[in-house]
Amino acid sequence: MSADDATTPTPAPLAFSGQRLDWRDLPRGVRTRIQELAGAQVTAEMSATTGFSPGFAAVLELADGRGVFVKAVSPEQNPQSPELARAEVRAAQAIPAQVPAPRLLWHDDDGDWVLLGFEVATGRPPLLPWRPAELRRVLEAMAVLSEATPLPGHRLPATDEHFAADFRGWHTLAEGPGSALDRTADWAEGTGEWLRAHLDTLCTWSEDATAALVGDRLVHGDLRADNVMIDVEHVALIDWPHASVGAAWADLAFMVPSIAMQGGGRPQEIFWAQPMSAGLEPERLRAAVAGLAGYFTHGALQPPPPGIPNLRRFQQAQAEQALLWLRDLG
Structure with missing residues (x-):
């Protein structure tokens, strides 16, 4: 079967995700720091629905009309998550402009919570089974x-x-x-x-x-x-x-x-x-x-x-x- 012929579902599991935190689950100090880094108050959130990393991952709507995709993780969610977030900072600093990837706008690391703010990637994950x-x-x-x-x-x-x-x-x-x-x-x-x-x-x-x-x-x-x-x-x-x-x-x-x-x-x-x-x-x-x-x-x-x-x-x-x-x- 070629990719163009693949229109029927597979019996394998199609998608899974990790356990996410909501905005209200974040400690007050973490919420305050995110808003400082973003430069505006948060007025709404849309949580990520895919991916495996535990912690907070959501598009935040800001009071000035901008949006930012934010990740926030600490060892409490998973011991490896902060190191993965730090690795993602290093990766973002290495990605050239021609690669279709959201740009890192800011990041912060207090030794416990690691915070990352990205450009918002518009759209949705691909439909599954693959079209x-x-x-x-x-x-x-x-x-x-x-x-x-x-x-x-x-x-x-x-x-x-x-x-x-x-x-x-x-x-x-x-x-x-x-x-x-x-x-x-x-x-x-x-x-x-x-x-x-x-x-x-x-x-x-x-x-x-x-x-x-x-x-x-x-x-x-x-x-x-x-x-x-x-x-x-x-x-x-x-x-x-x-x-x-x-x-x-x-x-x-x-x-x-x-x-x-x-x-x-x-x-x-x-x-x-x-x-x-x-x-x-x-x-x-x-x-x-x-x-x-x-x-x-x-x-x-x-x-x-x-x-x-x-x-x-x-x-x-x-x-x-x-x-x-x-x-x-x-």
């Missing part, structure tokens, strides 16, 4: 991103270094108790059975995963439908805490399992139809996808992290699609 026209527009925006390099003086990690630990999922599972992998028995289309039968091969393929990702392009690192906003004229790529510098095709490879999960078509057909895949050696792609599948599989088998109860089901659905893709690549 072919919207998927084409998002892939076109990703093609623009694939040609971008970070601004001089950036502080982003290399993609291979950023994912080095994450992409050892198969080795971690192989070294652990077999009972963990037994929980994949009911995974879609026999993927659990296939991975257990090919665990040694998956470990071997994934050994080259991070080396395959080396490059000099700006990599978002976490693109999915819930990290995209779309309207009649624009596509915006949002939520950049995992940004790094690596291969031009990395974001496409990372995203297509979620596209397949959400009714957009088969990863193999989507990937090779895009300009950023031109000239890529299939073995290099296979290594990266093996690392990605190991990351999703290992993650899906862990307890849910604080404040993000739906994450593991979402990772399982992407793991299943990545494994199906590996069957084609193998």
Whole structure:
């Protein structure tokens, strides 16, 4: 099935989100500081409805008629959230103008609460299951991103270094108790059975995963439908805490399992139809996808992290699609 033919729903889960705070849930001092940074009183809020990060994420309407998209997180919601917010500040300072991403207007960090204020990305997340026209527009925006390099003086990690630990999922599972992998028995289309039968091969393929990702392009690192906003004229790529510098095709490879999960078509057909895949050696792609599948599989088998109860089901659905893709690549 091609991307243009993908109009029927997939049985996989289509979208999840984390647990959000409302404006009234924020401490008074945090609300006051946001209004100081924004330069006006807040008169209304519209909470974000997608994404996994816990904490506060909303478009705030200001008394002077402006709007600002604000994120506010502290360790109380999730211990990792403040560091991710700080990473997003570093990413925002590295994104060149041609990349379709909201600009960071201001930020603040008191050691507990991290606050970020962005331009408002107009529109909505893509409709799910994916509509072919919207998927084409998002892939076109990703093609623009694939040609971008970070601004001089950036502080982003290399993609291979950023994912080095994450992409050892198969080795971690192989070294652990077999009972963990037994929980994949009911995974879609026999993927659990296939991975257990090919665990040694998956470990071997994934050994080259991070080396395959080396490059000099700006990599978002976490693109999915819930990290995209779309309207009649624009596509915006949002939520950049995992940004790094690596291969031009990395974001496409990372995203297509979620596209397949959400009714957009088969990863193999989507990937090779895009300009950023031109000239890529299939073995290099296979290594990266093996690392990605190991990351999703290992993650899906862990307890849910604080404040993000739906994450593991979402990772399982992407793991299943990545494994199906590996069957084609193998």
